[in-house]
Amino acid sequence: MPELPEVEIFRRYLDQTALNQRILDLQITHPKVVGGQQEDLKGLVGDQFNSSQRWGKNLFIKTLSGKTMFMHFGMTGYLEYYNSSVEDPKYARVIFEMDGGYKLAYVSKRMFGRLGLTPDVESYTSSKSLAPDAMAISKGEFFRNLSGKKKNIKTALLDQTVTAGIGNWIADEILYHTRIYPTSLTCNLSEEQFADIYRRMKEIMQVAIEVDATREALPEHYITRYGRKTSIECPNCHETIERTEVGSRGTFACQHCQVKF
């Protein structure tokens, strides 16, 4: 479930497992997930991962020889590091065989994600017009990117050119805590509301990372904790929250606690 917190957990996982080991071999079991040239990726054999960095939902891995690999996880991607004697994960699409008897697999069931080489982080993020990461963006830039937008606030928060890293669950969570109904037009919101959104965004990301991005471990007053059922109970007023659709995305928002502006 790769929104910003999940990808941050993947990054830390990589740092604790697959760094600083020679890449002995690289297996591409499904070429579609490779962005750019297959051959370029194959060139990582003999190289090693030295450091990682995250920007929104994207993970960048730098190698000893100076290459940069990007990973995006789509809706169902994750990393798995395991002993080579164990069977490969079912949906492993790219498998790095590491010196030391372990493998690192890029696993992606639905294959919406991509990985590949990029000249550098900057050229990748600018080609996608990615705004600064949600954990790092300044208040000023966040306000500027939102201000004057005529689209609804949920769609604006999901827009990676406003800030990078917010996904469907976190957008719902931010708006739930700020008591703003998701269909509110962005241009109808006040500076105070922008400030509230900014503060909650960082807080929710931080909390999600602290619980290892495990949904069930979120605080009880977080609606994301209750998954994507057709209806859930509002932790605040206990009324039923029905699933609706906003900007073609499944949305949970409380009609009583959240106000449309």
Added chain:
DNA sequence: CTGTTTGTTTGCCG
């Protein structure tokens, strides 16, 4: 068989 899914891109229409 139908409808749903944590994401992104593309193309169409107004």
Added chain:
DNA sequence: TCGGCAAACAAACA
């Protein structure tokens, strides 16, 4: 240029 919308990508699940 902006915004809304649907489709496409692919596969599992209820």
